[in-house]
Amino acid sequence: MNKLVFWFLSLTRRTKAAILIAVDSVLVMSALWVAFSLRLGELYILKGDIWILFCLSPILAVPIFIRFGLYRAIIRYIGGRAIWAIFQAISLYIVIFTVVAFQTKLGMVPRTVPALNWLVLLFFIGGSRFIARWWLADVYSGLVSNTANLGCTKNVIIYGAGHAGVQLASALECGKEFESFAFIDDDKLLHKQKVNGLRIYSMTALAYLIEKYQITDVLLAIPSASRARRSEIIRLLEPYPVHVRTIPGMSDIAQGKIKFDEVQEVDIADLLGRDAVIPDQSLLSANITNKVVMVTGAGGSIGSELCRQIIALQPAKVILFERNEFALYSIDKELRQAIIVMAVCEFEIIPILGSVIDELRLKKVCRAFNVQTIYHAAAYKHVPMVEHNPGEAVKNNVLGTLCLAQAAISCHVETFVLISTDKAVRPTNTMGATKRFAELVLQGLSLEEGHNTRFTMVRFGNVLGSSGSVILLFREQIARGGPVTVTDPRIIRYFMTIPEAAQLVIQAGAMGQGGDVFVLDMGEPIKIVDLAKRMIHLSGLEVKDELHPEGEVEIVFTGLRPGEKLYEELLIGDNVSGTTHCRIMRAEEDIIPWSKLNEQLDRLKQAIEHDDCLAMRAILTESVSGFVPQCEVSDWLWLAERDLK
Numbered sequence: 001m002n003k004l005v006f007w008f009l010s011l012t013r014r015t016k017a018a019i020l021i022a023v024d025s026v027l028v029m030s031a032l033w034v035a036f037s038l039r040l041g042e043l044y045i046l047k048g049d050i051w052i053l054f055c056l057s058p059i060l061a062v063p064i065f066i067r068f069g070l071y072r073a074i075i076r077y078i079g080g081r082a083i084w085a086i087f088q089a090i091s092l093y094i095v096i097f098t099v100v101a102f103q104t105k106l107g108m109v110p111r112t113v114p115a116l117n118w119l120v121l122l123f124f125i126g127g128s129r130f131i132a133r134w135w136l137a138d139v140y141s142g143l144v145s146n147t148a149n150l151g152c153t154k155n156v157i158i159y160g161a162g163h164a165g166v167q168l169a170s171a172l173e174c175g176k177e178f179e180s181f182a183f184i185d186d187d188k189l190l191h192k193q194k195v196n197g198l199r200i201y202s203m204t205a206l207a208y209l210i211e212k213y214q215i216t217d218v219l220l221a222i223p224s225a226s227r228a229r230r231s232e233i234i235r236l237l238e239p240y241p242v243h244v245r246t247i248p249g250m251s252d253i254a255q256g257k258i259k260f261d262e263v264q265e266v267d268i269a270d271l272l273g274r275d276a277v278i279p280d281q282s283l284l285s286a287n288i289t290n291k292v293v294m295v296t297g298a299g300g301s302i303g304s305e306l307c308r309q310i311i312a313l314q315p316a317k318v319i320l321f322e323r324n325e326f327a328l329y330s331i332d333k334e335l336r337q338a339i340i341v342m343a344v345c346e347f348e349i350i351p352i353l354g355s356v357i358d359e360l361r362l363k364k365v366c367r368a369f370n371v372q373t374i375y376h377a378a379a380y381k382h383v384p385m386v387e388h389n390p391g392e393a394v395k396n397n398v399l400g401t402l403c404l405a406q407a408a409i410s411c412h413v414e415t416f417v418l419i420s421t422d423k424a425v426r427p428t429n430t431m432g433a434t435k436r437f438a439e440l441v442l443q444g445l446s447l448e449e450g451h452n453t454r455f456t457m458v459r460f461g462n463v464l465g466s467s468g469s470v471i472l473l474f475r476e477q478i479a480r481g482g483p484v485t486v487t488d489p490r491i492i493r494y495f496m497t498i499p500e501a502a503q504l505v506i507q508a509g510a511m512g513q514g515g516d517v518f519v520l521d522m523g524e525p526i527k528i529v530d531l532a533k534r535m536i537h538l539s540g541l542e543v544k545d546e547l548h549p550e551g552e553v554e555i556v557f558t559g560l561r562p563g564e565k566l567y568e569e570l571l572i573g574d575n576v577s578g579t580t581h582c583r584i585m586r587a588e589e590d591i592i593p594w595s596k597l598n599e600q601l602d603r604l605k606q607a608i609e610h611d612d613c614l615a616m617r618a619i620l621t622e623s624v625s626g627f628v629p630q631c632e633v634s635d636w637l638w639l640a641e642r643d644l645k
Contacts, residue, residue: 017071024065025058027124028093032057035116053101053109060100061093068092070125086126094118154178156217157209157242159233161185161193161200165221168247169196181213203236210240216540220246234538243540279503280581285313286510287373287415294319294371296356296404297378299327301463302419304334305502306375311335313506317348319369321362321378323355356400359407366411374408375505376401377419379435384561386431388636391608394616397434399608402441402601409451417509418442420459420517422494426626433620433627439517440623441601444594446515456512458505459587460520461494470528474535482544482553484532487560492525508584515591521583529555560630590625597623613638 032054036044046054065071068089098114154177158165161183172178173196183200185191190200201209209215218237222230237244287293288310295310297303298320304327310318318335322328332351339346350369354361356378365371379397380386386393401418408416420439423432442455462470470493477484501520508518536543536553544551560566577586592600600623607615613633621627633639 020071021062021065023128024070024125025062027128028058028061028121029054031121031124032113032117034120035113036110038116038120039110039113050108053104056100057097060096064089064093064096083126083129086129087122090118090121090125094121154216154243155213156180156219157182157184157206157213157215158198158219158221159184159237160221161187161190161195162221162224164223164247166195168219168221169198178217178219181215182209184209184218206237206240210242215242217243217245220244223247238534238537241540241542244538280507283507283510283581284309284503287417288313288315288506290314290316291372291414292317292319292370293373293375294321294365294369295375295377296321297376297419298322298351299324299331300377301498302502302505303375303377304331305498306377306505307331307335308338309499309502309506310375311339311347311349312342315347317350317369319365319371320349320351321354321356321365322351323353323378325353328353355396356404357395359403362404362407363410366407366413371408371411371413373415373417373509374404374413375417375419375509376404379419379438381421381431383423383429383431386434387429387561387631387634390430390613390616390633390635391611391638393430393434394437394604394620395608397431398437398441398601398604401438405442405445405453405455408453409445412451413453415509415512416442416453416455417505417512418455418457419505420457422459422461422519424459426628427624428628428630430617430620430629433624436624436627437620439589440592440597443515443517443589443591444597447591448594454512454514456509456514457517458508458520459517460496460501460504463496463498463501470531471535474532478536478539478541478553483556484536484553485556485558486529486532487558488566489529489557491528491560491566493528494525496520504581504583507581508579511579511581511584511586517587517589518579519585519587521585592623611638611641 033044068085070085070089094114094117097117101109101114156172156178158169158180162185165183165185169180169183172180180198183190183195183198184203184206185200186203188202191202193200206218218240220230220233222233225233234244293310293315295303295306295318298307299322303322307318307320320328320332320335322331328351332349335349339349352365354365356362356376366374378400380389380393405416407413418438421432421435423429424436424439425432427433427436439457439459442457445451445453446455474484504520508520511518532555533543536555539553541553542548542551544554577588579586600619604616604619606612607619613635617629617633621629
C-alpha cells in the first residue's frame, strides 16, 4: 500500500487523469447496471441492444466530466466546490443520457432507471473522490511524517469557532505541522457542538484539554475581535504552558502579504489592550489629498508607514527621500504593488536618493516637484549608537533638519512636520538632545517673518516593531533559548503601534498653526521586565529564576547603556492643552529666539568641523533645557584620537 501511494503520486498529471478517466468509465457503467438491478429487484443481465447504451454511457459522461474540471482538481485537497462540480456534471450527464436512451430506444429502459442512475453515480463518483482524498492525503501525510522522522507535529487548540476558526481548521488539515484537537469559544450556545469533527469547549476546559491531548499551541482565530478583547483573552491564556499564536489580520490576507493558514506570534500590540481611535478623515486628508508630499527617511520604520498611509489618501505625488539605497528600493517596490492591490487612482511615486544635510539637493527636489507637504522622519535614533558617534548625530539630526527647513522656506513648502521623540524631554543622551535642538530650530524659524511655511513637531515614545525595537530583540533571544537581556528591572517605556503613530502624526500635522509641539497620548507606561516575562510565557516557556530553577529562559539584567534613562517623559513642563483629538495634546514649550539660536548653530557647525565633542556637548547643554548627560563623552573616534595624543 505504501509503495502504491508513492507510485501514484510520482505519476505525471496526464497519467493520473488517464487513470481517473478509466476508473470513472467503469464506475459510470457499473452505476447504470446497479440502477437496472435496483429497479428490477434482481441482478440484471444485459439483453438485446442494451449493451450499446452501456458502452455509450462513458462516452457521454467523460467529456462532461472533463468540461466541469473533475480531472483538474487535486484530489488530496478536494472540498465543497469540487462536490458541487461533481453534482452539476452528473446531473447534466443524466439529462443527456435520458434523452439519448428514450430517443434511440436501445432496449427497454424503465423510467425510474435515470433517477436511480443519478443517485448511484453521485455516490460512486463522489465517494471515489473522498476515498482517494483519504488515501492520498491522510495516509500520505502519515507516511511522510514517519519517513522523515520529523516528530515535530504540534497538537493545537483553536480559540474561536467562528468563520475564521473553521477556515483555519480546514487549512491545517492539509498540512503536517499542526494537528487540531478542539475549539475554544466564548459563545455558550456553541459548547458541546462539533465543527469539522472538532468539539467546541468553554475556556474552563482548557487545562483538561492541554493535559489530555498534550497541547503545545493555542491558535487565536478571532481577527474581528477588538484589541481590548484580544488582550483580555491573551491574559487568560498566559498562565497555561502553551505557545499562543494568532492568524494574520484580514487586511494582510487581502493584500496578499500573508496566507490565511500561516500562524504568527501574538502581536505585541494586543498586549497593550488599547483600541485605536477612529481617525478624523478631514485631518488625514488636509495636507495630503491632491498634494505633492515628500517623506524623508522614507525607508525607515516610521517613514515607510507614513508612506503606506499617505498613498491611501490620494496624493498628487509622493517623493520618497532616503539615503539608504536598499531601503529606498524596498519601499518604492512595496508602494507600487500596494497601489495595484488597492486599485486607487494612479499617481507618481518618485524615489530620490539623497541626504538631508545636502541643502542644494533638497532645494532642487522641492522646487522641481513643487513639494507642498514634508514629513521629516530621517534621523539617527539608536541611543547607544548615537552616543558613540555624536558628531554624525548632530550633523544629521540638527543640521539636517535646518537644511530641510531652509529648503522648505526657499521653495514655499506649505507644511513641514518633524517626527520627534519623548527622549527630547529633559534628555540624558545625545540623541534626545539633538532631537530637542531640531525642535528648537523649527520653533525659531516659525517666528521669523517672510515665509508662509507652517512648522509642526510631533513627539511620541517607542513604537512597536520599529528597527532596533526591544520587541524584536526579545523574540530573537527567546527563539535562541535565551537569555533575555533587560538593562534594568525598573526601566519603563511608553509604547504605540507604528500604524497608530503614523496616523496620529498625519492628523497632528494638520492641526499645526506654526511652531506647535504636539505630544501623543501613549497610554500607560509598560515595565520592560514584565513585557519580557509575558513574551516568554506566550511562547509556551517558563522564566528561569530563583523561584523556578527548572524554567527554560533566563532574564539577565545588563545595566543601563550610555545615555539611557529609566523612564521617558513627553512634556518638559506642565503647560499642556487638549486638542480636538483625544489622543493628541499641544505642549507650550520655551522657544529660543532665532538670532540667539543661529549663533549656537554656527558654533555647532564649527565644533563638527573640528570633531570637538566637548564643544558639541557644551552647546547642546546650553541650548537644550534639562539636558544632563548621563555619561562622559564616548565617541569612539574622539577617544581613539585623544589616546594617540
